[in-house]
Amino acid sequence: MGITGKIYGINGPVITIQGNLGYKMNEMVYVGEHRLVGEVIRLSKEKTTIQVYEETSGLKPGEEVAGAGCAISVKLAPGILNNIFDGIERPLQKIAEKSGAFIPTGAQADALDREKLWETHITVQEGDEVAGGSIIAEVPETKSIVHRVMLPPGVSGTVTAVKPDGDYTICDEIVTIRTTDGGTKALTMTQEWPIRKPRPVKDRYPADRPLVTGQRILDTLFPIAKGGTAALPGGFGTGKTMTQHQLAKWCDADIIIYIGCGERGNEMTNVLEEFGELNDPKTGNLLMDRTTLIANTSNMPVAAREASIYTGITLAEYYRDMGYHVAIMADSTSRWAEALRELSGRLEEMPAEEGFPAYLASRLSAFYERAGYVQNLNGSDGSVTIIGAVSPQGGDFSEPVTQNTKRFVRCFLALDKSLAYARHYPAINWLTSYSEYIPDLTAWYETNVGPTFVQCRNEILNLLTMENRLNEIVKLIGSDVLPDDQKLVLEIARVIRLGFLQQNAFHKEDTYVPMEKQLRMMEIILHLYDRCKALIDRNMPMALLRESDIFEKIISIKYDVANDKLEQLNLYDDKIEEFYQHLMAENA
Structure with a gap:
């Protein structure tokens, strides 16, 4: 049984108890007759301060505060997925069934269903050595995820008894171990962990x-x-x-x-x-x-x-x-x-x-x-x-x-x-x-997507940065006075913004784009830029390039090419070459 004290002062969600009664820092407590959940957040010789995780209206000095003897924790077991909790792991759907749309003061409900039977496959045998993190059972928690029931960190020993595969609740004992200190521990699917303490890793x-x-x-x-x-x-x-x-x-x-x-x-x-x-x-x-x-x-x-x-x-x-x-x-x-x-x-x-x-x-x-x-x-x-x-x-x-x-x-x-x-x-x-x-991921991109991925990404970002600088000039003197190579940067940046950066979450082909398509789209945009730059270098005016619909075609790639038909992207390289050769021939 935990330590019991009396409320001395109330200030919204913060309550105080006179004196130091022996509570621990971050200990969970139950406040008042409704047993509101709270946590010890400050200790001094003069008083103990507690924050309450629920509405404190109606509380009064003199009501009892009972310590739980442990830190505020969450229950961990099958049933977490496909669930909705509040900030202290109370299941909102269960509370709604009992009490309606609003959580009543002091609402109590088990975080996870203690009566539901789960199809359980035991993965250890008698005589197995197990330690913290070892998987002792598997449960199909949902259609998508298999829940792997683990030994809590800090526990180790030898398996002495196992239940047969079957349907069990999260509270049923399924494995028994003899711990390293010679004791016996019965294991269920449930473990608890303090929320403010990171779980250990190897x-x-x-x-x-x-x-x-x-x-x-x-x-x-x-x-x-x-x-x-x-x-x-x-x-x-x-x-x-x-x-x-x-x-x-x-x-x-x-x-x-x-x-x-x-x-x-x-x-x-x-x-x-x-x-x-x-x-x-x-x-x-x-x-x-x-x-x-x-x-x-x-x-x-x-x-x-x-x-x-x-x-x-x-x-x-x-x-x-x-x-x-x-x-x-x-x-x-x-x-x-x-x-x-x-x-x-x-x-x-x-x-x-x-x-x-x-x-x-x-x-x-x-x-x-x-x-x-x-x-x-x-x-x-x-x-x-x-x-x-x-x-x-x-x-x-x-x-x-x-x-x-x-x-x-x-x-x-x-x-x-x-x-x-x-x-x-x-x-x-x-x-x-x-x-x-980017530096950490470069090797992954080169191996799994393509050796030119990071280079293309840097060139795309550079064109967008150049557009930003040019827009400052355009605001002052207009775009007509810019040289054609700078007008080209503005046009290609528009293609990047509309055709690459903007994405339609409601379009079947555009809501999700595989990495291979992303790389090919960048390569096509940069190919267009290189060919247009070559034409500008031959003194062709930007107005002549804009007469073609090639820029709009590149923008519409994201909609026109299906994610499972990426070979069609090669046609766009051909269209850019046709556009280039046509203008070269016309102005030879």
Whole structure:
């Protein structure tokens, strides 16, 4: 039984107990007669401070606070996928069945179904030596994912008894081991893990392979490494959530953890409805069969919003330990930082820039550091990739959350309001975005896509940078006075923007583009540029080149060439040559 104390003071989600009764830092507690879930966040000789993860209306001084004797943790077992939790792993669908649309104060529900029978295949035998991370059973959790039941980290021994294959609940004992200290331990499918403690790994690998997304501007210009980190900052209406939806649907991760952290309720409702209906292009099943949603909307308690990020990353690490590649979509870390700021204010801590706590940077770094491509304790490889949306107020990227996030991520995908309003999607600004993963991924691109990939990517980016410089001149004196070679740069940059960077999520051939097609599209655009430049060098006016429809044909490649008929792209090289030879012959 844990330590029991009495509430002395209440300040929103923060409550205090007089004196030091012996609670541990980060210990989970149950507050008041409704047994609200809370966590010890500060200890001193004079008082104990607790943050409560639920609405504290109705609490009064003198009510009892009972310690749980352990840190705030999540339950890990089959049943996590195809489920919707709040920030402290309460199943929202179960609570809705009991209580309706709103979570009542002190709502209690098991995180995972303790009565459901799972078809279980035991993978160990009597006499086997097992250690933390060893797979002891396999369960088809959904049609898409096999759940590998593992020994908890820190436990090891010899298997002494196993149950036969069959249907078991997550609480049934399926394997018994004699531990290395001579004791006996019965194992179920369930383990618990503190959300603020990273799960251990055997080794970490360098970020040398990309998370392939099928989105051209990401895969080509600003790639994210598998096991890497990316920030997706943008003002209201720039498409952060939609970009994350595309990544969730198409990226080559096995499992998606979507954390709706402090977003509007109607936006989260759309996410829940859409994810429930989307078909998974990888498996043909529902996308939810390999997805977990954590919904903590803006009208839910702020303390639970702060915890939701850690709940999501812990679930991701658990599936990584099974040997899966997991992608986390955190939407948005700004709302998480605002929860930190509100709690910090109630704790009367000294504020730093814009009222955020001084430890904002360290909390952000601790979160993003839990990403990585690793070798697990059981010898398998897995990864956690974090893509965090940032919602700077007024689209101001100089505010503290965006600036501190930039320090800890290696891929920065800046969404631009003017591009979004011009219906250019994804609205990622190619001038202010960057990826530091290019040098690490070059060898992978050369081996798996083509030896010219990185060179083509650099040339495309160079043309876009030249266009930006020329546009500054055009704003002052107009485009008519530019020499023809500079007019050509503007025209080819338009082809790149419309034909390559802009992508239609609702078009069958354009929503996802394989890497081979991306490379061939770049090669064709650069081939067109080289041939047009050769004509300009022969004093042919740009106006004459524009009379041809070749530029529009290249722009429409993304729609006209099916992803399974890439041989048709050779015809476009032929069309460019015909265009070149025709003009050369006419002006000989």
